[in-house]
Amino acid sequence: MVSKKFFIQKKLNAAEQLLSIQNAKCNILDKKIEKTQLTCLIELQPTSYSRSYKIKLKYDINTSHRRKVKVWVVEPQLKYPKNLMDIHVWPKERDLCLFYKGEWTPMKKIGETIIPWTAKWLYFYEAWEVTGKWLGGGIHPTPRSTKKLN
Amino acid sequence: MIKRDIDNLLIKLSQSLDISTTEFKNAETSYNYVGKYLGEGRYTGIEQDCTIPVYPQGSMKLGTVVRPIKDGKESDFDIDLVFELPTSTARTTPNILKSEVGNRLRANGRFSNKLEESRRCWTISYNNFHIDVLPCVKESEFSDVIKISDKRSTWKESNPKGYAKWFKKRSDLSEERMVSLANAMDSRANRGNVKIEEVHKFIRRSVLQQVVQLMKRHRDVRFIGKDDKPISMIITTLAAAFYEGELSIYEALCTIAKKMAKLDYWLDMSSLQYYKELQSNSVRALSNSMDENPSITITRNADGLWFLPNPVDPNENFADRWHENNNAKANAFFEWVKAFQIDIKNLFDFASQKRGLKYITENLIGSKWGYDASQRTAIYLAEEMKNTSSYFTGVGVAPVIGSTYKSIPKNTFYGE
Secondary structure, eight states, rough: EEEEEEEOOOOOOHHHHHHHHHHHOOOOEEEEEEETTEEEEEOOOTTTTTEEEEEEEOOOOOOSOOOOOEEEESOOOOOOSSSGGGGBTTTTTTTBOOOGGGGOOOTGGGTHHHHHHHHHHHHHHHHHHHSSSSSSSSEEEOOOOOEEEE | HHHHHHHHHHHHHHHSSOOOOOHHHHHHHHHHHHHHHTTSSSOOOOOOOOOEEEEEEHEEEEEEEOEEEEEEOOOOOEEEEEEEEESSSTTTOOHHHHHHHHHHHHHTTTTTTTEEEOSSSSEEEOOEEEEEEEEEEEEEESSEEEEEEEETTTTEEEEHHHHHHHHHHEEEETEEEEEEEOOOOOOOOTOOEEEEEOOOOOOEOHHHHHHHHHHHHHHHHHHTTTTTOHHHHHHHHHHHOOOOOOHHHHHHHHHHHHHHHHHHGGGGGOHHHHHHHHHHHHHHHHHHHHHHSSSOEEEOTTTTTTTTTETTTTEETTTTTTHHHHHHHHHHHHHHHHHHHHHHHHHHHHHHHHHHHHHHHIIIHHHHHOHHHHHHHHHHHHHHHSSSEEEEEEESSEOOOOTTTTOOOOOEEEEE
């Protein structure tokens, strides 16, 4: 008996997001849930020969900030270009710019989106270290227009 | 995981040594033009409507082209164009053959200040490549063997078609077949009926082709400003002979380099036992070369002379100069092989130590295969990550093969 179920998409809470990260087989070094806020420390390594990186992630449905999720590279200390946006890092808090508008919402599982995107970001970061160019594409927000990079 | 990632890195490195599709297309256009133009010429003993075969040889034909290095910088690459006049050595001379082709080329204003004569060919220089036109005649109707004019005075035998067939057979041992995008351009000139064989464009190189590319460039870098550089024919022939069909470039490199390195026992001729072994081995080497499937390898005779027979011509010995200057070339070859083994091992070690791409490119790839190659390698790796599907392993990203894994959803790096 197959019944059609209609899933009403709802925003995932901290515990559900943590579960999605665990299900993605991430190496979680530390985790903490305080009220609606999830904070965790994850280890990522884009390829076998890449460095190993420690990533801090914060997720909170109730935060006043527009973006409910933020990711920082905690270890090792990254080298930054003069203009942080060249490698898609927010100058203010130095968290990573990982998605554009509707590509991610709190209804999507972090373990299937944010975390893999961070791994990709790290891959392009290492390529940037070698070539001086950001080769992962992306968009730079500018005051008047968004200039799409190929 | 490590071997898969190292293989991917090696693939990108070998691609970074290859000529680009644009460069290839330009070279192909010029190659076809030269072939057609030559075919329309008049030559002693050739009838007007004769089909004159034109075909490539060398690394272009084999698919092992590597951007050359001259004076420490990347420079022009070569295309060999074999121009096979349908006459025989009985009906022409090395001098007539060479000079008539030269005259034909000189008669074209396009080539007048770009033409140079070498020992066996005429070289036409273009912006970033050369075409080496090799005039020759066939030995017989029933074989691929050709006779080339050597210094305009003697005939030298060669068999580029036979060698290419042998190399392809070795290369096809791996299941990944070479995808040759052969232009179906079988153009015939209005007069002269030139039969031009397509210059095969290998977009996806086989494992063996990539092995040869990686070895040749490593050799090029190591011998900048040095003498006794091991010749490409020796590297290519040994690599092909020792290749067993491995699907992993890394495995193939390790195995082939190891087999090459083991041959250094021939350097030591001091004991009598060696002499006896050498005697029987050199006889075996000769008889092997007559077989259908000779075991191609390096041997030495009791006089200290070195042998690496051409797989398709046992009379040609690629190692005929190895004994000179107290075995200078032999020593240079084995030193190069040892260095190559060390560098491949370092690649594995650096990868295992999770040093990051920059460490590997700066401390290994750049210094051993060239700075430009290391930059392009990083670019190709990044382009692949950007343009192809990958899946998340829990720790990193790996390419999606088939539909087994769930692809990472698309994202755009953006701050808001």
